[in-house]
Amino acid sequence: MNSNNSRNLRNIGVIAHVDAGKTTTSERILFYTGENHRIGDVNDGNTTMDFDPQERQRGITIHSAATTVHWQGTQINLIDTPGHIDFNLEVRRSLRVLDGAIVVFDGVAGVEPQTETNWRLADEYRVPRIAFINKLDRVGADFQKVVAAIQERLGTRALPLQLPLGAEGSFRGVVDLLAMQALVWDHDDASTPPRVEAIPPELLSAAQAARARIDEAAAEQDDALLNAWLSGTELPLDALRAALRRGTIAGAFVPVLAGSAFRNRGVEPLLDAVVAYLPAPGEAPGSLPTDGPLSALAFKLNADDHGAMVFVRVYSGRLKRGDVVCNASTGKAERVSRLYEIHADRRVERDELVAGDIAGIVGLKEVLTGHTLADRKGAPVLESITVPEAVIDVAIEPRTQTDAAALAKGLGVLVREDPSLRLRQDADSGQTLLSGMGELQLEVAVETLRARFGVAVAMGRPQVAYRETITAAAEVHHLHRKQSGGPGQFAELTLRVAPLPRGSGVRFESQVVGGAIPREFIPAVEAGIRRAALAGPFAGYPLVDFEASLVDGSHHVRDSSALAFELAAVAALRDAVAKAAPVVLEPVMAVEVITPQDYLGDVIGDLLRRRGHVQGQDARGNAVVVTAHVPLEQMFGYIGHLRAISSGRAQFTMQLSHYAEAPERVALAA
Structure with a gap:
């Protein structure tokens, strides 16, 4: 995954809800770029990107898979990510190291729950995106409705660069709004390029209106274009594309394209858009400069009997085979044995990596996900990767x-x-x-x-993976003293605990002044608190969302030690939590049920019986989408019951929404 000219390199991911057509789109990209000479099919279990036996057996993506392709003189490092919420970490760590993304939308279902989750992650990591509305050949597909949903539900400015030609079974191509021409695929054969023809008369008015919106959006990014646009001058195509690129990278809008990956329609223009509008390394908002000393982030690792393959993104500098690198996150030095360019399940050995590369390293013993690799001690540590909650x-x-x-x-x-x-x-x-x-x-x-x-x-x-927390503040004084003939143990401390908002985790601060507790013992107090928080005193579940403050204490010149203060902190926290009104927290899931109208009443009634709170209803084609918050404890075995009450016609998805205080009945049974 090397490039001497970073402007000819794109690091992108493909993200979407499960079954939106992500892997199918990725497989077509491999074919059209010449990386593969056959097209893999998810249903046949012979895809390149889903190479794990479980992925092929289950027909879903489980692991993010990387590969390298080339298009129009540009190298594209591509990562295909999972769409199922259970494997959301794979999306998180991929987006953390990518410069751009293709977001695939189902032309019938539109904005689905996991698409929305992944979109928010891309917002968090400031990743510029292109939207690809897929499956427009399906019954019920509606391009304009999906565009409207993208704007409404995702809060972004969706800017169609194409319009579909035909709908559902008659979908045959797209209108290219920049070139103002039609691209028609007469056959599903992937080896046949599209035919260029004039825009059909019945679409000309809509195409002109859509092109006007493109001109306006581009003009907002460039003063010279704005002046030309205001004066009614036709905008030069090259300048228009350059302005669209700037707007996409800045997040001012998201270009929207149309197609049907399964029927091999719209993939080549999608690749053109990747090259034209998504950023090269160093161009995305908040990007690190590509020059300077080595700085790389480990974002994934695979272990086997021969050691671990660590996947890294190199942000700056160079890395050669045999180099000794510093793990800036731990301060330890490690030697690089081998470097590999990754092509799904194949590896190609490399001698060197440069800024912008995404590649694999063998030989690193203690590097974990989120660690920073550098060429010296004391180098800056890159932002790590947030790990989602286990439920x-x-x-x-x-x-x-x-x-x-x-x-x-x-x-x-x-x-x-x-x-x-x-x-x-x-x-x-x-x-x-x-x-x-x-x-x-x-x-x-x-x-x-x-x-x-x-x-x-x-x-x-x-x-259910319950949690514990506190709902009140409390303060305790604890004396730990042990004497057994030789050196004893002595530690005295005053600890205050207070609740924090949901999702805050565990915080610690020391307010000790004047050396009442020597500075070298303070980390031991924090370690004891964090150890005690692994099992709360109420029901043994992890204790979260509280702050522990070390207020005061004392020590003994001979008998005090780090161990003594750690043990004192463990006991003090347990005493404090017992006085701070502890409660059990349960995970509450965001549930989306898609059901025919005939079964709507039964579906809602069933959700309410499961302690659910219905958030809303929305029409989607000839079905109704019900959104609700439901405790996870009530959702085990739900799919079987849902099929029974809907004659097998309803489906659902769910993901963690938040933790909430469990009712007393649930807390006592937990």
């Missing part, structure tokens, strides 16, 4: 005692590869609990243990 636990154990060691090794690899998987021991039962974002993620993890590590695993029923 479901399962108890997991080997079926035979001989599998215990292999299970421990396999679980260690899985949680290192995927930080959204968490491991902990249940304080009461002693069971190993594996936590994740959803049932599907945990099912995939268990199957991976069997397939990769040969471990026969017994998995318990999924349980």
Whole structure:
């Protein structure tokens, strides 16, 4: 993934809701750019980007997959990401290192829940986007309705650069609004280029109006164009495209294109738009300069028996095979054994990486997702990657005692590869609990243990991953003193706890002055608080959303130690939380149900019985979309019940919305 001229390089991702056609679009990109000589099909299980056996078996993307293609003299590093909410971390870490994205929309369903989630992530990472409205050959597809939904639900200015020719089964091409001509695909054969013809008379008025909106949007980005536009002068095409590029990169608007990837219609213009409008390295908002010393971010790793392959984005400098790099996040030095250009499941060895490259490194022993690689100690640490909340636990154990060691090794690899998987021991039962974002993620993890590590695993029923928090402030004084003949243990401290807003996590501050507690013992107090917070005193669930303040304390010249202050902090936090009105929090899911109108009453009634709060209803074609907030505890087994009450015609998606205080009945049973 090398480029001597970063302006001829695009680092992009393909993001969307599950089943919007992401992987199909990616496979067509591989074909049209000449990377592949056949087109993979999700239904046939022979795609290049979904190469994991579980992906092919399940027909969904689980892991983000990278590859390199070339189009019109430009190198494109492409990452195909999952659309299922359970694998949202893969989208997060991909968007963190990408310069641009193609957002694929289903021409029938429009803006779907995971599309909206991924769009917000792209907003967070300031990633410029192109919208590709796909599946316009499907019954019920409506280009203009999707454009309106993008503007309304995503809060962006959608700027169509094309209009569809025909609709549903008669969709045959697009109107190119910049060239003011029609591109027609007479056949589904991907090897046949589009035919250029005049815009049909019945579309000419709509095309002229849409082109006027493009001219206006472009003129807003350029004073010279604005003057020409105000005077009624025709805008030069090159200057128009340059202004559209600036506006796209700045986030002033999102270009919208049309097509049907499955029928091989609209993919070549999409590639043209990637080159024309998405940024090169260093051009996106907030980008780091590409010159200067080495700075790279590890955003993903895959481990096997031969070690870990660490995927990195190089932001500046150069990295050569055999170089010693500093992990700026830990301060440790490591040697680079090999460098690889990634083509899905293939690797091509490289001698050097340069700014803008996305590639794989072998030889790094202790680098994790989110770590920064640099050429020296003390180098700036890049913004890391936020890991989403785990909401479901399962108890997991080997079926035979001989599998215990292999299970421990396999679980260690899985949680290192995927930080959204968490491991902990249940304080009461002693069971190993594996936590994740959803049932599907945990099912995939268990199957991976069997397939990769040969471990026969017994998995318990999924349980809700509750949390604990406090609802009042409290202050305690604790004295830890132990004497056993030799040096003793002494630590005295006053600790105050107070609640924080949801999602704040755990905060610690020291207010100690005058050396009452030596500075070297303060980190031990924080470590004790964070250790105690792993299991709250109410029901043993992780304690979150509170602030612990070390107010005062004292020490003994001989008997005080870091261990003594850590143990004192553990006991003090437990005492303080018990006095701070602790409660149990439960995950509440944002649920979207798509149902025929005939079953609407039954669907809403069922959601209400599940302690759900209906947020709204919206027509989508001949169906109704119901959005609701429902506690996760009530959603286990929901798909079977939904099919039963809708004669199999309704479907649903859900993702974590927030944590809320659980009713007393649920808290006592948790």
